Amino acid sequence: MSGAVRTGSPGEVLLKVDRLSKSFGGIQAVKDVSFTLNEGEIVGLIGPNGAGKTTLVNLITGVFPASSGSVVYRGDDVTNQRPFQAARRGLARTFQIVQPFPAMTVLENVVAGSLFAGAAGSRAQAEADALSHLEFVGLADLARRPAASLTLPSRKRLELAKSLAMKPKVLLLDEVNAGLNTSEIDQALTLIRAIAARGVTIIIIEHLMKVVLSLSQRILVLHHGELISSGDPQSVVNDPKVIEAYLGSKFAARQKQLAGAAP
Amino acid sequence: MKTRLPYILFALWVLALASTPWVASNYIVKIATFLAMYGAIALSWNFIGGFTGYPSFATAAFVGLGSYSGALLQNAGVSGALLPLAWLGGAAVVALFAAIIGLIILRMKGHYFAIGSIAIVEVLSQLASSWSSLTGGGEGLNVKFLAGGPDFIGRVFLYTMIVIMLLAFVATVLVDKGKLGFGLRCIQQNEDAADMVGIDTTRYKIYAFVLSAVFCGAVGAAYSSWVAYISPTDSFSILLTLKAPVMVLLGGPGTVFGPVVGSALFVLMEETIWAKFLDYNQGVLGLVIVVLIFFLPGGLLRLRWRKGSA
Numbered sequence: 375m376s377g378a379v380r381t382g383s384p385g386e387v388l389l390k391v392d393r394l395s396k397s398f399g400g401i402q403a404v405k406d407v408s409f410t411l412n413e414g415e416i417v418g419l420i421g422p423n424g425a426g427k428t429t430l431v432n433l434i435t436g437v438f439p440a441s442s443g444s445v446v447y448r449g450d451d452v453t454n455q456r457p458f459q460a461a462r463r464g465l466a467r468t469f470q471i472v473q474p475f476p477a478m479t480v481l482e483n484v485v486a487g488s489l490f491a492g493a494a495g496s497r498a499q500a501e502a503d504a505l506s507h508l509e510f511v512g513l514a515d516l517a518r519r520p521a522a523s524l525t526l527p528s529r530k531r532l533e534l535a536k537s538l539a540m541k542p543k544v545l546l547l548d549e550v551n552a553g554l555n556t557s558e559i560d561q562a563l564t565l566i567r568a569i570a571a572r573g574v575t576i577i578i579i580e581h582l583m584k585v586v587l588s589l590s591q592r593i594l595v596l597h598h599g600e601l602i603s604s605g606d607p608q609s610v611v612n613d614p615k616v617i618e619a620y621l622g623s624k625f626a627a628r629q630k631q632l633a634g635a636a637p
Numbered sequence: 638m639k640t641r642l643p644y645i646l647f648a649l650w651v652l653a654l655a656s657t658p659w660v661a662s663n664y665i666v667k668i669a670t671f672l673a674m675y676g677a678i679a680l681s682w683n684f685i686g687g688f689t690g691y692p693s694f695a696t697a698a699f700v701g702l703g704s705y706s707g708a709l710l711q712n713a714g715v716s717g718a719l720l721p722l723a724w725l726g727g728a729a730v731v732a733l734f735a736a737i738i739g740l741i742i743l744r745m746k747g748h749y750f751a752i753g754s755i756a757i758v759e760v761l762s763q764l765a766s767s768w769s770s771l772t773g774g775g776e777g778l779n780v781k782f783l784a785g786g787p788d789f790i791g792r793v794f795l796y797t798m799i800v801i802m803l804l805a806f807v808a809t810v811l812v813d814k815g816k817l818g819f820g821l822r823c824i825q826q827n828e829d830a831a832d833m834v835g836i837d838t839t840r841y842k843i844y845a846f847v848l849s850a851v852f853c854g855a856v857g858a859a860y861s862s863w864v865a866y867i868s869p870t871d872s873f874s875i876l877l878t879l880k881a882p883v884m885v886l887l888g889g890p891g892t893v894f895g896p897v898v899g900s901a902l903f904v905l906m907e908e909t910i911w912a913k914f915l916d917y918n919q920g921v922l923g924l925v926i927v928v929l930i931f932f933l934p935g936g937l938l939r940l941r942w943r944k945g946s947a
Contacts (some may be wrong), residue, residue, distance in 0.1 A: 435833070461835035473833070475826035486823050491814060491835025497816075540835060 387415045388544055388575055389465075390436070393562040394443035396433055396599075400422050403429040405599040406443070411544065416566075418590035418607075420583075422620050424597040427579045428470060429558045435460040435467050447544075461491040466542035470549045470579075476522035478508045484508055487539030500539075507535040509616075511565060527558045534565065538574075545569065547578045552587055559585065583625070587611070595620065622624055643894050647806070650897070655799055658792045664789045672904050673798035675884060676858070677852050677895035682803035682881040685849040687890035688818055689842060690825030691743070696881040699731050699853035700860070701761055701872035705772060706730040707858025707868055708780045716781060724797070724858040731854025732847050739846035745827070745838065746757040757876065762873035777868030780861050794863040801859065805852040806897070812848070813893050821845055822891070883922070886929050889936030898937060 389411035403637065404426045418577060429612070430487070432438050434445055444453045445464060450525050466487075473485050484504035485497070494500035499549040508514045524532060530550050535547055545564070551559050566589060569606060570576055580586045586607070593610040596604040597619040598630040603610050609616040610616055617626045678696060685693045695925040707727035713722040742753040763773045772778060783790050812818040820841045822833040832838050861867050880903065888899025906925075911918040 397916060426657055437829075456837075457829075458835050458837050461833055467833065468832075475823055477826055478822070482819075486819070486831070486836075487834045490820065490823075497819075536834065552719075579852035604645040 375578035379427065388412070388413050388448060389527070390432075390446040391434065392444045392446070394430070394445065395441045395598060396429055396438060397441050402521070402599050404433060404596075407596070407599075407601045408443075409594055409601065409604060411577065413575055414570075414573065415591055416540055416570050416578065416589050418586040418593040418598055419596065419622065420576055420578045420581070420586055420593060421596035425596040425620075428548055429599075430596065431467055431548055431579065435546065436489065445597055460495075461540055464541065464543035465538035466491070466540040466544070467546035468537055468548055468550055470552065472526075472529040472533050473570070474524075474529060474532055474536075479518050480513055480521050480524065481517040483532055484535045484539045486556055487536040487595075488541075491540035493541070506537075506540055507560045510538065511566070512536045520526070526553050527561075530554065530562065531565070533568070538569065544575055544577070547576060547580075549579055549581065551580060551582060563588065569594075583611075583621070603619045620628075647894065647897060649926070649943050651784040651806050652902070653801065655796070658788070658795065658926070663787060663791055666795055668751075668904070668908055670798050670863075672901055673795065673802045674856055674881070675904050676883050676899040677798065677802040677805045677856050677875075679884040679888070680809050681849045681852045681901035683809065683849075683885050683890060683892075684845045685842075686882055686884055687895070688812065688821040689845045690891075691842065691845070692747070692751045692754075693740075693846070693849060694709045694751055694852055694878045694882070694884065695735075696759050696901025697873050698754075698757040699735065699850040700857035701758070701765070702734055702858025702875060703731045703854035704858075704861040704867045704872045705765060705778070706854070708778050708861040709771070710858075711780050711862060711924060712778070712922070720862060721860070725856055725940070727861075728851050728855035731857070732851040735847045735850030736843055739843045740839075741847060743842045755838070755875075758873050758875065758878055762869050765869040765873065770809065772869070775869060777866055777871075778861075780865045780867070781875035782865045783862060783881060794820075795857060797859045798856070801815075801852055801855045803848065804855075806893075808852075808892050809847060809896075815823065817841065817844060825891070872913075879922075883926055883929070886936055887925070888939030892936070892938050894934050895924045895938045902937075 392408050394404060395406055407430060409440045416577050421427055425584070427439070433440050436457045437456045444451055446452065447465065452460070452463065453569065475486065480562070481501065485500045486506055488494040488499065488503040489500040492503060494503050503560050503604060505514065505517065507545055508517050511534050513528060513531050513535060516528065521532060534550065551562050554562060563585060566576065578589060590607055592605065593607050594601060600621060603613045603616045611621060611629055617623060654669045654673055659665045661718070678700070682696055685691050700718065707723050710726045710737040715726065738757060745753050766775045783793065783909060820836045822829065823834070823836055824838055824841060828838055857872070884900040884903045885896045886899070887902055888897065889895025911921060914921060
């Protein structure tokens with residue numbers, strides 16, 4: 375399988391974000407955020423609506439220039455890179471609001487990823503790659519259909535296939551589960567785990583705590599643009615600042631109950 | 638087999654145009670020359686307006702700049718047997734101009750880009766009428782007539798325009814089949830997503846803009862030798878800038894043959910119907926645009942497959 379499997383020592387620092395800030399006029403959307411991402415990790419990024427999660431992803435992938443701070447990827451300073459450069463370097467992302475090429479076929483959408491960022495040598499090779507990725511996400515049957523005809527869950531899968539075709543080392547998933555029902559979420563979870571098993575490092579923005587807790591090895595919490603907590607899932611959900619800003623006392627009480635019930 | 642048919646029809650069309658000097662009057666030869674010329678212009682516009690989806694109204698700027706560059710080169714001595722060099726020079730000046738201007742105005746999208754591109758026409762037109770020492774100002778510029786008599790001159794420019802159209806056509810086929818065309822279509826569909834999958838959108842848009850300019854520059858330079866007199870209003874004509882997108886929309890934007898079909902239909906319509914409605918021809922142009930937008934959003938060539946896929 376022409377996979378996204380990368381060799382590299384697990385635990386090696388892939389991405390280092392240092393005091394990254396972004397303000398839009400008077401609004402400070404992201405403020406002095408620092409964290410590192412290690413090879414092979416799945417890191418959850420949570421926080422209330424408007425906390426700056428998507429802005430942070432946009433800064434890392436070069437959609438907006440940063441106001442200050444730096445992004446270092448595999449030892450290179452990539453602050454203020456352009457999105458296409460991020461894509462070619464192996465930093466792929468999905469959008470909260472899916473962004474297909476609507477009039478193109480599902481296959482062509484994925485071919486774009488492997489042709490322009492996945493370094494496919496030829497159109498034929500790009501198509502072969504794209505088909506294998508479509509098979510992986512379960513869309514192979516719909517390959518010849520226009521992307522605009524897909525349902526929402528399928529469009530989310532298409533986003534995944536497109537970003538996998540880019541052969542990413544880091545995949546930033548922006549609310550891939552938003553708008554999906556329970557069984558669709560379970561399928562998506564299986565898919566994300568399978569992607570991680572191929573050696574892709576993942577940052578996942580997610581509101582469903584069930585999903586975040588079951589996937590993440592580490593969680594970052596943003597509130598008003600600031601990183602208010604980070605660490606392993608248990609210590610983050612028990613952090614009073616996180617409970618106050620995002621999770622709420624009800625959630626905390628239920629977590630305690632669950633923890634108490636467990637032997 | 639099916640995919641070869643349009644190419645065969647196109648080849649027959651080019652042969653028909655090329656044979657006019659032997660079978661038809663000078664009037665028909667002139668129309669054939671216009672057919673080839675507008676074919677080249679429509680194919681040019683298709684790169685930026687069709688493949689890339691950027692509604693450019695800069696066509697007249699490219700044709701006009703090509704005319705003036707070509708005319709100035711000819712008056713500086715690049716004439717006679719060297720004439721094709723003057724045309725190439727005109728095309729090169731326009732290509733360079735488009736690359737530089739593109740870097741600036743391709744940052745704008747949609748209506749903003751459209752208005753920005755039309756401003757280029759206006760600025761160049763003003764420049765041509767004000768810079769009298771170089772361009773002759775509002776009085777225009779005379780270019781030496783080609784020797785050899787009307788029949789010979791008619792043939793020279795017919796074949797020149799056909800060659801330019803063929804070059805634009807070959808470029809279209811190559812772009813359509815290649816990585817560039819695929820990337821441009823991605824940009825047309827969703828520019829942000831195109832950027833995200835690794836397409837250097839700025840560079841690709843500049844390529845498309847230069848392609849949309851270079852053949853127009855060649856057409857303009859050759860046109861200046863053909864008519865032997867150019868003026869700012871004639872060279873930087875807003876009507877020309879509007880005709881290019883109308884022709885392509887008529888045939889089918891983003892297709893290989895749409896621009897050829899659309900420009901041919903348009904020129905023939907202009908010659909046959911409009912000549913009979915001297916007073917109302919602008920009104921007919923408006924009507925054509927309205928009908929296009931309402932009934933044929935994808936152009937004539939898209940009609941068939943739209944029905945097929947529905």
